[in-house]
Amino acid sequence: MSVELLNVPSTLTKKILTGPLRLVTLCSDDIDEIRSFYVDQMGLTVEGPLEIEDPEKLKTYYGITEGIEMSVYQVGPKYADDGIFFRIINISQSTPKIKASASAREVGLLLMERQSGPELQVAQSPSHYYWRNIVTTLPKGSEIPDEVVAIPTVTFVTDQIEEDIIFYTHIFGMNLLSDETREVAKAELPGLERHATIRSIRLQSKTGEGCYMRLIAFEDEEYAELQAAPRLPNQGIPMCSYETTDIGEILARAHAKQIKIYRTPRKHHDPILGEVITMSLLSPTGSIIEVYSRA
DSSP: OOOSSSOOOHHHHHHBBBOOOOEEEEEESHHHHHHHHIIIOOOOOEOOOOOSOOOOHHHHTTOOTTTTOOEEEEEESSSSSSSSEEEEEEEEOOOOOOOOOOTTTTEEEEEEEOOOOOTTTEEEEEEEEEEEEEETTTTTTOOOOHHHOOOOOOEOSSHHHHHHHHHIITTTOEEEEEEEEEEGGGGGGTSSSSOOEEEEEEOOTSOOOOOOEEEEETTOOEEEEEOOOTTTSSSSSSSEEEEEEEEEHHHHHHHHHHHHHOEEEEEEEEEEEEEEEEEEOOOTTOOEEEEEEEE
């Protein structure tokens, strides 16, 4: 099924349901390593541990098992309007679910791109996914387009790309900006052992602001086999969070499309967001997407 045949109803295409991606949650068992990477290599700031109003309730919300302590940190740019913030869930001990590798063929998050200094090109973070400096990937001497500098990209690998397109356009009301199939070289995607043909979908919040989301599907359908889809809190793979204007409508759309609800809507005090009503859904490939509204 092509994107042109998705036939998104006009009632779904007009309403702005979600804002731009501003918050991504990561899990780690080594905050010092996290701090070193994001401060020294990425030039970001790390704040915390943040005050937690009800630690046990928060542990339950994130599915952290008994006997493991947790703390919350905020990682972000030096200027509030410059990109994405991170909520770091730091746990006191490693668990078997902490992810040990990242491959271009694994379903889940592959890499994040942002504007940064020329010293960084591709780097693997302690959370076992990849950062790419989008400025230095341009040909030497090229003029840098404004949209390249201003808009970072989060890339997910999927083996259910049509279902994922429907998930992000129908449920969250995102705009589908482009759909292309092309050859990529080893150097373009971390973890590739040879060139490959991919289908690449680019999406963005209907506000036209903030981060692009890119979905990649390999045409030859060679994927690394995983025992389970990426999950919080112990695999290092993130949860992406979007603010919504109507959490009830997103819930209704999810029910209509039989999308799995990971966390039902509930009032929640978040150390970064404050008082919110929050809900999380599972994408067709198992990634957790959180939506929240101000309580």
